[in-house]
Amino acid sequence: MTWTRTVTTDDGVRLWASRSGTGTPLVLCHGGPGLWDMFEDVAEQLGDLATSVRWDQRGCGRSQRCAGPWTTDRFVADLDAVRRHFGLRRMALLGHSWGAQLALSYALAHPERVSALVCVAGTGIDPDADWHPAYKANFRARLGERPERLARGQELTDRPQLTEAEDRERAVLQWSAEFADRARDLEHARRTADPWFGVNTECDKALNAERKRTWGTAELHAACRELDLPVLILDGAHDIRPRSAVDSLERALPRVRRVVLPDAGHLPWAEDPQGFRGAVADVL
Template sequence: MLTRDGCRLWTEVGGDGPPLVFCHGGPGLWDMAGDLATMFAGHHRTVRWDQRGCGRSERRGPYTLDQSLQDLDDVIGEHAGGGATLLGHSWGAHLALEYALGHPDRVRRLVYVAGTGIGDEDTWKPAFRRNLGGVLSGWDRASVVRLWTAEFPDRERAAEHAEAMATPWFDINRECSATINAEIARRLRETDLAARCRELRVPVLVVDGSADLRPRSAVDSLVAALPDVRRVVLDGASHLPWVEDPDGFSGAVLGDPRR
């Protein structure tokens, strides 16, 4: 599809039912929600998309939060009839939250998965780096897979899960990653996001994996600020909780009484 400024975005639509739009992590990565689309295809019209400059979408900027929100609005308008449930993962959870705050009339429900909250990044990033136990040695596929392997506590299947994340493989958009991450960090320091969250009337489901390397306490202030929130922590799951506990994850999303 084309955004309102003419940028070509890759999208994939399947399933049947109320629209469910995925917002992938990164920034600078691509949609990895194939398993999720299959999981929910019997209950939702699923909409996957690669964000601007990422994966199969056109590699052009600008790379900003406002542009990302506008692109998401275009995706919803094109494929979701103007309103949808949003399922955001990691950075995509923050993107989906910001969209719900700005367009509550277009969001039926927000599923906030493995996000890092609304506080300063110092509340989670130092501990994450310690827990990760390594640094990225290069931006090629093999180096990234080695790093991603650390995300999974099941050591026997960790490499398999990391390989699946990297298949298909697209070059990481480093400019997109650096630019948007810096902007988000600045906005979180300078903006009282909790005050905006207290006014949100969209139902929110927060799903965490207890073994995520990013401290789950970082999300506590977000949960405390939201007036209509339910939180599910999946024991033993990590940053991609649907991979390690698919039954628990689908049960949390589909079993939410506010669906």
Template sequence: MIADLDAVRRRYGLARVSLLGHSWGATLALRYAVAHPDRVEKLVYVSGTGLDEGWEEEFRANFTARLGDEWERWRELRSRRRTEDEERELAVLQWSADFADRSKARGYAERMANPWFEINYECNAVLGKETWPSAFTECRQLEVPTLIIDGAQDLRPRWSVDSLFETLPSAKRVVLEDAGHIPWLEVPDEFEAAVGAFLDPA
């Protein structure tokens, strides 16, 4: 996937690019910058999981608590074969947990599922098992200016993201208090202002 990103850069004849990645995409953008620091002007790391391992257990506990009454329905769907409509329902339930404002969470998740594209769980599982043993060493050497931006109410523990901020030599951190995992939907003005000021400070 790093090679795919570089192919896009070459296709448009760009010597350097600014990259923005969200969630797992934040990790991909970071790894591209580590692999090709001379080709990245700026990096925006949105709602990633940082460098510290072991965050999954806390995430699962937060996820269960955030779903509340819908947890049993999610667990029941997750445990069996599903129709296409049920597959979409499962995704909407899961994605709704990523929003801090519970009164709007279902609506945001429905928007994300329209149009509906089938989820490749096999690919997801493979990517989830990937490790990066040299992450701390490589990130300490990355001089690319980086904005780490996330929501304070993201289910993924922020202490893991703190590890990345403390490791990168040229990083700025913005935490949006009223947002979860997808801040540009919940606090679009704050998100746009932070990213815009970083990419174009003039």
């Protein structure tokens, strides 16, 4: 059974959250920035292993629309509000993509409140310049395998204003590049975009700009070397973000295991649910 809740942060912003399953407390941090929780399938896959808490980050998805602030520190505080709301003394954290950065940031700030950390399809702790150009090239190459999608996506991107349906269509075309299975990539992307809540572009731009300013420092590397928690780095081999980007995090962490699923892309639970469940079960 799934229970839907409203979590109120210390500055009065209302966050959508839900809880389901039985077992180890596991809080899920979705990707973005500016997106919403897409972990319904993950919660179902882990339903007999974990009590999964899903939530939409500030100003995104089903959470209250607000004016920010769009900072990692603020999102870490929001995540702690979710923890307190559900009465969790300690929790395992699973973060995907940008959510892996958020989960790591929380674990560094509050290691005593985290039992284990799972970083899915993240991008490590080095500067964006070390991996982002390769990501952009891989994105265009994979989308270019379907020239009609590349052309349609560019057409929509060039328009000054989009309807909600066109905005969703552009996202689906872009997200199709995230999947390894080229026969089902559009199907997977459409499922990811359903339901559609619209991307919070202000949040996305602000947090990505903050990352470029603050990520990749010697202080961050040093903090990760001191993180005394079991960590799983879980990747899909066909992620268009080069997996070498995560090497920096793997090298820094003292208690880390890395699993690469050979037939998956950026959302490995969608393309290899058994491999994904098995790897996470070992941590939980």
